[in-house]
Amino acid sequence: MSNHFIYSRPLSNVALCLHSMGDTFKIAARYFTKVSVLNTATLLEPINAFLAVSTPVAWIDEAVKSDNLALMLTDHLMCELKAAQTAMLLLRRYAVDKDSAQALLEWLKPFEDFAYRKVGDGDFSGQLSLSKKLISRSHFVHGDELIDKMVLLIKEELHHFGQVLTIMQSRGMAYDNIGASRYARGMMQHVRTHEPAKLTDTLICGAFIEARSCERFAMLAPHLDPELDKFYTSLLRSEARHFQDYLTLAQRVSKDDISERVALFRSVESALITEPDTEFRFHSGPLNASNCAVA
Numbered sequence: 001m002s003n004h005f006i007y008s009r010p011l012s013n014v015a016l017c018l019h020s021m022g023d024t025f026k027i028a029a030r031y032f033t034k035v036s037v038l039n040t041a042t043l044l045e046p047i048n049a050f051l052a053v054s055t056p057v058a059w060i061d062e063a064v065k066s067d068n069l070a071l072m073l074t075d076h077l078m079c080e081l082k083a084a085q086t087a088m089l090l091l092r093r094y095a096v097d098k099d100s101a102q103a104l105l106e107w108l109k110p111f112e113d114f115a116y117r118k119v120g121d122g123d124f125s126g127q128l129s130l131s132k133k134l135i136s137r138s139h140f141v142h143g144d145e146l147i148d149k150m151v152l153l154i155k156e157e158l159h160h161f162g163q164v165l166t167i168m169q170s171r172g173m174a175y176d177n178i179g180a181s182r183y184a185r186g187m188m189q190h191v192r193t194h195e196p197a198k199l200t201d202t203l204i205c206g207a208f209i210e211a212r213s214c215e216r217f218a219m220l221a222p223h224l225d226p227e228l229d230k231f232y233t234s235l236l237r238s239e240a241r242h243f244q245d246y247l248t249l250a251q252r253v254s255k256d257d258i259s260e261r262v263a264l265f266r267s268v269e270s271a272l273i274t275e276p277d278t279e280f281r282f283h284s285g286p287l288n289a290s291n292c293a294v295a
């Protein structure tokens with residue numbers, strides 16, 4: 001009945017109606033784009049204030065080359081797993097009891113088996129949550145806070161891992177284990193070896209790595225195809241919170257003001273991001289001229 005009513009209208013009326021609906025959609029789309037640009041800008045404000053330098057244009061030029069897309073996604077995939085592993089290590093070393101430490105190992109095992117030993121079909125849909133409640137060690141006062149923040153972070157990183165892998169598989173990109181860049185190693189070299197300074201510095205490093213990932217997602221997104229643009233923009237919110245969580249925890253566990261340590265890692269991070277690098281990775285610096293592909 002209603003279809004008959006529509007079809008019996010003069011065509012010009014239907015066209016007028018569709019035209020005005022089209023305008024409404026266009027206005028709504030413009031509105032939502034504007035809102036999401038504003039949200040992105042708000043999310044990035046503290047990140048850009050925290051980092052000393054922006055990603056060099058030379059790195060973006062390299063990252064957007066179609067020949068580098070599989071490499072970038074593979075390294076991004078590994079970065080997601082390493083982010084989960086770092087958080088798991090912190091929980092196992094500082095916060096949880098023996099049984100909980102074992103439960104954490106078991107949680108990440110299928111992801112590590114796939115990434116390092118190519119075991120499994122890459123379907124992790126049933127393995128994103130931790131089945132056991134973690135118990136904190138009684139002598140660590142920040143244990144519960146560390147558990148709450150890090151468990152959520154691991155869950156999100158594993159979800160991102162699955163998302164990147166799905167994108168790679170849908171594009172026919174075979175997964176291959178590749179070596180890590182100098183970046184995280186370069187940061188961790190400056191972590192003090194005595195406690196509680198070691199924990200504070202590790203958390204500060206975590207804040208920088210998360211902040212840089214977030215900044216790079218935002219820098220890359222507009223240069224990528226619509227699917228990756230949407231995906232990288234969607235990652236900004238959780239990565240922005242991860243940076244804040246690490247920084248808050250670093251100040252919480254330290255008796256001293258952490259500004260000096262933050263300043264030190266800021267300058268180390270800035271050098272790693274701006275100084276010439278030997279291989280392209282998600283967190284690499286711009287490539288040495290001699291390593292650039294001949295056009």
Ligand SMILES: [Fe+2]
Nearest residue numbers: 080156157160
């Ligand atoms: Fe992530």
Ligand SMILES: [Fe+2]
Nearest residue numbers: 083210239242
């Ligand atoms: Fe993250």
